């Protein structure tokens with residue numbers, strides 16, 4: 001996919017926004033880095049720590065279910081789904097990645113709560129590290145998308 005990520009827009013109502021984060025425990029160190037970087041970006045924008053709820057699930061396959069449950073509570077302006085799928089001997093990671101992307105889109109459209117797809121699908125651990133603990137700050141990018149969508153959600157509700 002393209003690396004031409006959008007510049008973050010300035011969100012003026014961040015202090016009043018609430019976020020749910022779902023994080024897979026598979027590839028825990030890498031996903032934890034996404035959680036930390038996303039949370040730091042939300043905090044830097046002015047989101048209070050108590051306005052962020054983190055839920056853990058076993059793997060990326062379970063992420064959409066928890067995202068749906070969080071969204072259905074009505075407590076959140078956006079939900080951020082985080083996981084890291086790394087290729088093994090087969091293309092199982094691509095199949096799970098596709099299913100997760102479709103399911104998260106359904107969560108967004110069925111609940112009206114934006115669900116940010118922060119499940120990274122890569123071929124190697126090195127690629128995963130670059131995008132989680134390394135130079136590409138995908139956690140910050142996912143949080144920036146969540147801030148923008150949460151603010152829009154509030155305006156358009």
Ligand code: RBF
Pocket residue numbers: 024026027058059060061062083084085086087088092093096
């Ligand atoms: N979950 C992930 O989040 N990332 C992975 O890279 C990953 N690899 C898996 C590889 C295999 C062979 C299996 C069986 C599961 C893997 N899972 C992974 C876990 C998956 O998302 C889910 O938790 C389990 O399949 C149980 O539904």
